[in-house]
Amino acid sequence: MDTSSPTVFVNGELLKLYMGRRVRTVVQVIRNEGGAVVGQSTDNQQLTVKGPDQSVPVMHFMEVIGVADGPQSIRAEICTDFGSNFDTASYNGLCKLANGQFKNLFL
Amino acid sequence: MYSSQYDGGAFVSSQSPDSSVAKTRGNRSTTIPLTVKQITDAYESSSQKSELIVDGVDVGNIVLVGMVCNKASRATDATFTLDDGTGRMDFIRWVNDAADSSETAIIENGMYVSIVGSFKGFNERKRATAFAIRPIKDHNQIVLHFIQSIRMHLENTKSKVGSLSQTQQSFVNESSFSSGYKEPQTPVSNYASVNSKAQGSETDIYKLVLDVLQEPSSLASEHGIHVDEVVQRLGLPAKKVKEAIDYHVDVGHIYSTIDDFHFKSALGD
Numbered sequence: 001m002d003t004s005s006p007t008v009f010v011n012g013e014l015l016k017l018y019m020g021r022r023v024r025t026v027v028q029v030i031r032n033e034g035g036a037v038v039g040q041s042t043d044n045q046q047l048t049v050k051g052p053d054q055s056v057p058v059m060h061f062m063e064v065i066g067v068a069d070g071p072q073s074i075r076a077e078i079c080t081d082f083g084s085n086f087d088t089a090s091y092n093g094l095c096k097l098a099n100g101q102f103k104n105l106f107l
Numbered sequence: 108m109y110s111s112q113y114d115g116g117a118f119v120s121s122q123s124p125d126s127s128v129a130k131t132r133g134n135r136s137t138t139i140p141l142t143v144k145q146i147t148d149a150y151e152s153s154s155q156k157s158e159l160i161v162d163g164v165d166v167g168n169i170v171l172v173g174m175v176c177n178k179a180s181r182a183t184d185a186t187f188t189l190d191d192g193t194g195r196m197d198f199i200r201w202v203n204d205a206a207d208s209s210e211t212a213i214i215e216n217g218m219y220v221s222i223v224g225s226f227k228g229f230n231e232r233k234r235a236t237a238f239a240i241r242p243i244k245d246h247n248q249i250v251l252h253f254i255q256s257i258r259m260h261l262e263n264t265k266s267k268v269g270s271l272s273q274t275q276q277s278f279v280n281e282s283s284f285s286s287g288y289k290e291p292q293t294p295v296s297n298y299a300s301v302n303s304k305a306q307g308s309e310t311d312i313y314k315l316v317l318d319v320l321q322e323p324s325s326l327a328s329e330h331g332i333h334v335d336e337v338v339q340r341l342g343l344p345a346k347k348v349k350e351a352i353d354y355h356v357d358v359g360h361i362y363s364t365i366d367d368f369h370f371k372s373a374l375g376d
Binding site for chain 1: 142143144145146147148150174192193194195196197217219245246247250251253254256257260
């Protein structure tokens with residue numbers, strides 16, 4: 001068992017608290033711009049995802065696991081297509097709980 | 108209610124809310140959704156390494172959701188590491204027949220899976236045993252698993268009904284989420300309105316409803332009290348009273364009797 005490098009559940013708001021750290025979030029892909037994907041976070045902020053994996057279709061939800069390298073930007077290591085049917089309100093709520101009252105269950 | 112939402116096996120929450128004794132000798136047939144962090148913390152802080160006790164509950168089986176990595180397949184077994192974002196844990200899945208091997212064959216590195224397994228033997232072999240590994244098809248299941256872990260943690264750590272007022276705010280938030288899983292439109296407003304209201308109002312209604320149900324007259328009656336009577340007595344909106352009743356049924360404080368409208372308190376004092 002190894003809990004040495006957890007990935008923090010974040011939304012747009014929480015991303016800026018974890019600069020330089022490994023984070024995970026789900027965004028809805030808005031557009032592809034060259035080497036980066038622009039996505040909308042579960043709390044309606046625009047985030048930029050830089051990384052090699054650009055295969056998630058526009059309007060699908062994409063989970064990004066990577067390092068937070070800016071207040072609205074992530075350098076992605078793994079991107080996963082979460083399909084088109086994803087409950088952003090639940091995910092957003094989970095981010096708040098996982099970073100708030102129940103942080104000890106996650107980090 | 109739990110089994111319909113839940114793919115990997117039923118879990119039993121032992122409901123004795125007025126007992127302040129930790130449920131260490133309880134039900135070893137429990138199957139509990141957990142995070143790797145929870146398991147690691149429980150394991151490292153316990154002196155007795157052969158059993159897993161999380162939040163005072165003796166854990167039978169565990170459910171985890173995460174991403175597979177380092178998968179290695181052999182004729183008799185498959186081993187892999189599960190990374191759920193809170194930590195990594197090694198598992199082995201024994202392969203006894205064709206069904207087992209087809210189950211493990213479809214699992215690949217980078218895939219999200221749900222695992223039902225046992226922690227038994229971890230102390231000796233440094234890996235847990237997986238009984239069932241299912242690929243996740245609807246990714247909302249990942250969110251659901253973590254919410255269920257939080258919920259189970261809350262259930263197991265609340266000691267008495269009296270401390271409910273502190274945890275009720277989180278319960279209200281949580282029940283908004285579980286309903287949000289089925290109806291994406293409503294929980295945003297529920298969550299926002301819960302936060303913007305004064306903390307007192309939601310918890311007060313829940314407490315008032317429970318108080319009515321715990322009155323001697325309600326307890327004396329075989330089939331408890333009708334929802335409408337509670338509404339009339341409190342003079343509160345029926346919707347709010349029904350919400351409070353649903354919550355209390357959920358956590359095991361009350362139960363329905365002769366029909367879906369009569370409720371009785373389970374906490375006979």
